[in-house]
Amino acid sequence: MKVDTASEPSPLAATGLTRTYRGGKGVFDITLKLAAGEVMGLMGPNGSGKTTLLRMLATAATPTGGHIAWFGNANPHDPSVRRRLGVMLDQPAHFDKMTGYQNAWFFAHQFGLPDQLARDRLDELFRWSGLWDAREQVVDEYSLGMKRKLTLVEALVHRPSILLLDEPTLALDYRAELDLIERLQLLSLTGTAVVLATNDVHLAERLCDYVIFLHDGRLIREGHVPQLLTEVAGSKEVQLQVNSPIALESLRALAAVEAANVEGDTVHIILARGANPAQVLAVLNGTADMVSNMRVRRPNLGDVFLKLTGVALPAAHR
Amino acid sequence: MMVAGTIWQRELVEFAQRRRALVIKLAFPLVFGIPLVIAAPPVYAAITLTMLIAIIGALGAGAVLTRERQSGLTLRYRTLPVTPGRLLIERLSIGALIDFLQVTPVLLLIAVRHPSQFAWWPALVLSVAAVLLIGNLMGAVASTLSDSPGEVMLYVFITLLPLLFLSGVFTSLTEPALLAVSRLLPFTYLHEALVGALGGQPNLLAWETLLGGFGFLVGAAGLTGRLGRRVLESD
Numbered sequence: 193m194k195v196d197t198a199s200e201p202s203p204l205a206a207t208g209l210t211r212t213y214r215g216g217k218g219v220f221d222i223t224l225k226l227a228a229g230e231v232m233g234l235m236g237p238n239g240s241g242k243t244t245l246l247r248m249l250a251t252a253a254t255p256t257g258g259h260i261a262w263f264g265n266a267n268p269h270d271p272s273v274r275r276r277l278g279v280m281l282d283q284p285a286h287f288d289k290m291t292g293y294q295n296a297w298f299f300a301h302q303f304g305l306p307d308q309l310a311r312d313r314l315d316e317l318f319r320w321s322g323l324w325d326a327r328e329q330v331v332d333e334y335s336l337g338m339k340r341k342l343t344l345v346e347a348l349v350h351r352p353s354i355l356l357l358d359e360p361t362l363a364l365d366y367r368a369e370l371d372l373i374e375r376l377q378l379l380s381l382t383g384t385a386v387v388l389a390t391n392d393v394h395l396a397e398r399l400c401d402y403v404i405f406l407h408d409g410r411l412i413r414e415g416h417v418p419q420l421l422t423e424v425a426g427s428k429e430v431q432l433q434v435n436s437p438i439a440l441e442s443l444r445a446l447a448a449v450e451a452a453n454v455e456g457d458t459v460h461i462i463l464a465r466g467a468n469p470a471q472v473l474a475v476l477n478g479t480a481d482m483v484s485n486m487r488v489r490r491p492n493l494g495d496v497f498l499k500l501t502g503v504a505l506p507a508a509h510r
Numbered sequence: 511m512m513v514a515g516t517i518w519q520r521e522l523v524e525f526a527q528r529r530r531a532l533v534i535k536l537a538f539p540l541v542f543g544i545p546l547v548i549a550a551p552p553v554y555a556a557i558t559l560t561m562l563i564a565i566i567g568a569l570g571a572g573a574v575l576t577r578e579r580q581s582g583l584t585l586r587y588r589t590l591p592v593t594p595g596r597l598l599i600e601r602l603s604i605g606a607l608i609d610f611l612q613v614t615p616v617l618l619l620i621a622v623r624h625p626s627q628f629a630w631w632p633a634l635v636l637s638v639a640a641v642l643l644i645g646n647l648m649g650a651v652a653s654t655l656s657d658s659p660g661e662v663m664l665y666v667f668i669t670l671l672p673l674l675f676l677s678g679v680f681t682s683l684t685e686p687a688l689l690a691v692s693r694l695l696p697f698t699y700l701h702e703a704l705v706g707a708l709g710g711q712p713n714l715l716a717w718e719t720l721l722g723g724f725g726f727l728v729g730a731a732g733l734t735g736r737l738g739r740r741v742l743e744s745d
Contacts, residue, residue: 252588254743269739271591279589283582289524294513301515302590310515328511 201264203228203354203385204249210257211244219244219409221258226354231376231386233396233417235493236406237503242389243282243358245406249387250279250356262354275303278352280360282389284339286331292342293318293327296349303350310349317345320375322368337363344372355379355386361395373399391505393494397421403493407501417493424491424499426465430472433458433485442475451495455504462495517592517600525608535612539566543616547623552710559616560679560701563638564670566609567645568652571602572662575653575741587742595738602650602734606642613638620707629716630706637700637723643730644696650741677701678713696726 204226212218219241226232234242247253249260251268259266262273286295293314300310318324321341331339340363347355355376361369376386376399390396396403397417405413413420427450432438434457443452443459448467453460461472469488476483494505512527514520525532542562546555578584587597617638621631652665674680676688677697683689692698699714699722706712706719714722 247585250589252585269593271593274589274591277589279586281582281585281589283585285578285582285586287520287524287583288581289528290520291511293511294523297513298515298520299590302592304591307515 200228201261202226203263204260204387206249206258206260208258209245209248209255209260211248211253211255217409218256219248219406222404222406222411224404224411224414226385226387228353228383228385229380230402231380231388231400233400233403234387234389234406235391235393235396235403235497235505237391237505239408240406241409242406244409246356246358246387246389247281250277250281252279252281275350276353278347278350278355280340280343280347280355280357282358284336284343286339286342288332289330291328291330292323292334292338295331295342296346299346300349305350313349313351314345317349320371321345335363337365337368340364341368348375351384353384355384357386358389359392360388360390361392369395391494393492393505396493405497405500407497407503413496413500420493420496421491424462424495427491427495428463428467428469428488429491429495430461430463430469431458431485431487431489432461432472432476432483434482435484436482438476438482443472446471446475448472451499451502453498453502453504455506460495460498460504462491462499517597518604521601521604521608535608536615539613539616540619543613543619547616547619547708552705552708555708556701556704556710557679559704560641560677560697561674563609563613563641563700564645564674564697565666566612567606567642568649568666568670569663570609570649571605571646572649572652572666573659574605575650576657576659576662579653580657584742593738594742595735598650598738598741599731599734602643602646603731605646606639609642609646610639613642620704624707624709627707627709630703630712630719633699633716633719633723634703634707635723636720636727637696637703640696640723640726640730641700643727643734647730647734647737651737654741654744673697682713693722696722696730699723699726 202225207223209222210220222245234245236242244253248255251274262276265273267273296314297310300314318327321344323338323341323345326334326338344360360372364372380386388400400417402416403414403420404411438459440452440454443449443461448464448471450462450464463469498504512523514523539562542558546558617634648669649666652662655665656662673695674697676691677695678692679697679701683692699719702712702714702719703723706716
């Protein structure tokens with residue numbers, strides 16, 4: 193059961209949020225609202241604007257247009273706003289010549305934690321994250337995964353009301369990923385609002401209540417996860433690993449194919465409800481030696497994105 | 511294990527932990543300072559030491575802040591519940607303090623070598639502090655102009671050299687207009703204080719130099735607070 197925080201204004205509300213860069217790239221006219229305890233996923237391929245949007249929501253970047261309010265307060269420089277945010281940016285930046293514990297202690301104190309509380313929480317979080325044995329090691333010697341875990345520890349230590357996490361599972365091992373999911377589910381139940389920028393469809397399906405799809409800096413679709421998944425319910429995704437290029441147009445011309453795209457050496461095909469994967473193979477008749485592997489599976493959020501845009505989300509997270 | 515909860519404590523802890531850098535940083539001014547203070551005529555010693563002190567402040571801050579911008583630390587600062595002005599004041603004042611420690615052996619050497627010039631010591635201490643803080647601020651502003659530490663150093667030098675010239679560091683200024691300009695620059699007061707403390711013939715009186723150094727120190731602190739957002743939150 194989620195905590196009742198109805199008396200407070202929405203943790204996060206953004207209207208017409210825009211940030212443009214030279215060359216025309218950026219994020220354009222995004223409107224979103226996050227409730228207490230809600231987990232929102234920002235999904236899209238690389239360069240779609242997830243990181244820019246998350247940075248604006250985290251007060252790390254200034255919008256060139258639009259408006260954001262955190263608990264009704266629209267001043268991003270107000271320390272009382274920032275004290276309620278826990279942020280994990282894409283770059284796990286630290287003071288490299290200091291130890292992991294020294295780094296975390298510094299950030300804990302910046303958020304106003306007294307010594308004893310900081311010590312207790314850091315001890316618990318270092319144990320939870322698996323960094324306990326490396327706590328006195330300088331961050332320069334940490335692996336990327338360890339640096340990202342340390343950033344998570346620093347984002348969680350002051351128990352923020354809103355967590356903003358950019359690719360939180362990137363470079364984490366499977367065990368750490370499961371621990372993180374469990375922790376985020378628990379935090380959500382106790383009222384923490386969470387925004388995740390991620391391409392990890394399994395993470396998004398497991399954790400997110402609501403998902404926003406971004407493409408070329410624009411919001412192209414949003415909705416609750418079950419609602420989005422109904423759009424591809426009954427259809428199938430066929431993944432073909434190919435040895436050499438195949439004619440996508442002939443595949444797309446099939447009535448049974450809703451969307452098809454290539455990413456690396458893999459062709460992703462969304463088949464319409466009731467369609468038989470053999471129809472795809474029939475088109476490739478005579479070129480079967482090109483296909484080294486074929487996989488049919490139930491569709492996921494990545495397939496919804498593929499169907500909407502014709503662009504596949506990065507393979508590592510599918 | 512030393513821990514640091516504030517920005518200035520963190521700077522000190524990191525500085526203390528980098529032992530090799532610490533030794534080099536403290537030994538470097540002495541390499542120049544010892545022969546200058548012992549053997550060089552006051553006017554040449556004052557020129558070189560003024561340049562050295564101005565450069566120490568500006569290059570150090572410029573290089574560190576450029577590196578932090580590249581690594582993503584500056585972005586993280588923006589998410590901290592601290593105003594950018596306060597953050598920059600803490601960072602640069604502790605940077606200037608560490609730089610001050612770095613030049614302290616040279617200042618002590620001047621005092622030991624020229625004890626009769628004690629009237630210039632307060633002016634020297636204040637003007638060194640002012641120039642170090644202003645140098646740190648110049649480096650911080652320069653760090654927002656480029657992602658390359660080399661380019662940032664170039665911007666620092668391009669700005670510093672004409673300012674040092676206009677301060678009458680390289681040559682005596684006789685034009686009334688240039689003299690008036692020189693009074694508006696902090697390097698003038700440092701140079702004059704050094705000439706005085708080294709037993710030379712300064713153009714200003716000790717109390718005038720003291721006042722100038724104090725004014726620039728206060729002004730630099732105020733300006734640092736105002737430039738916080740410009741330096742730490744510019745993209």
